[in-house]
Amino acid sequence: xxxxxxxxxxxxxxxxxxxxxxxxxxxxxxxxxxxxxxxxxxxxxxxxxxxxxxxxxxxxxxxxxxxxxxxxxxxxxxxxxxxxxxxxxxxxxxxxxxxxxxxxxxxxxxxxxxxxxxxxxxxxxxxxxxxxxxxxxxxxxxxxxxxxxxxxxxxxxxxxxxxxxxxxxxxxxxxxxxxxxxxxxxxxxxxxxx
Numbered sequence: 001x002x003x004x005x006x007x008x009x010x011x012x013x014x015x016x017x018x019x020x021x022x023x024x025x026x027x028x029x030x031x032x033x034x035x036x037x038x039x040x041x042x043x044x045x046x047x048x049x050x051x052x053x054x055x056x057x058x059x060x061x062x063x064x065x066x067x068x069x070x071x072x073x074x075x076x077x078x079x080x081x082x083x084x085x086x087x088x089x090x091x092x093x094x095x096x097x098x099x100x101x102x103x104x105x106x107x108x109x110x111x112x113x114x115x116x117x118x119x120x121x122x123x124x125x126x127x128x129x130x131x132x133x134x135x136x137x138x139x140x141x142x143x144x145x146x147x148x149x150x151x152x153x154x155x156x157x158x159x160x161x162x163x164x165x166x167x168x169x170x171x172x173x174x175x176x177x178x179x180x181x182x183x184x185x186x187x188x189x190x191x192x193x194x
Contacts, residue, residue, distance in 0.1 A: 001028075008033055011160065018174070031162075038167050040174065053179045055079045057088070061095030070095045072185040077178040087180070090172050096158065097165060098187050103152040106182050111151070119146055152182065 001023070008019040008030055018037060026032035056075035062068070072095050074087075081087050097103075105111050123142045130138055147154040153166040165182075173180050 004028060004030060004033075008037075011162075034162070037174075038163075038170065053077050053181045055082045056180075056183075057082050057091055059088075059091035059095050061092065061099060063096070063099040067190045068099045069188040070098045070185060072098060073183040075181045075183050076176070081176055081178050081180075084176065086172060086175060090168070090180075093157075093159065093168065094152075094165070094182060094185075097155065098152065098185050100158045101152075101155050102187065103155055103185075104150045106152050106184065108147055108151050108154070119143070152185070 001020075004023055005016060005019045008023060009016065011030075011034060018040070019033070022033040022036040022040075023030070025036055053075035055078055056073065058071060058073045061070040061072075063070070072091065074091050074094065076082055076087060120139070120143070123139055123146075127135060127138050127142070144154075148156070153164070153169070155165050157163050157165055157168055169180060169182065
């Protein structure tokens, strides 16, 4: 049981007691325990999301021998949390994610309507010959793929393909107990058009 708790903590950053309870509820199944913790994290994160997050840090990250640079701002409620080891590790992970996965937006709501409408238009053109009853489902699936490629919170975490960035954020909110918001980022690549 101790090894399972340790493994679950490494995957989720959840507290020992939360991991122990999730494993007990999941009858020792780690994947099921992760799912239980994710559901708990989403609920707790949504409860904390209305709280103001004006503290935090700006993190810089240089990758690929100085060819890629990232600046990211992540906010929390108190300066104490802004100095917290777990918070700072999260910032580093998010910076690496942005460098590797090249998102364009933090959340879906950040995508300009014009960009989203254009993407939908392109997707419609690629599936227009499909059966009418399947069009909406196909379009929805292709739009989800677009979000996964372009929206940071919807991306799969580069260090653990089983979780998304929004789940990583929820785990941190549960662990720390404060609202945490990825506010904005900039990614630069040598020779890339602005």
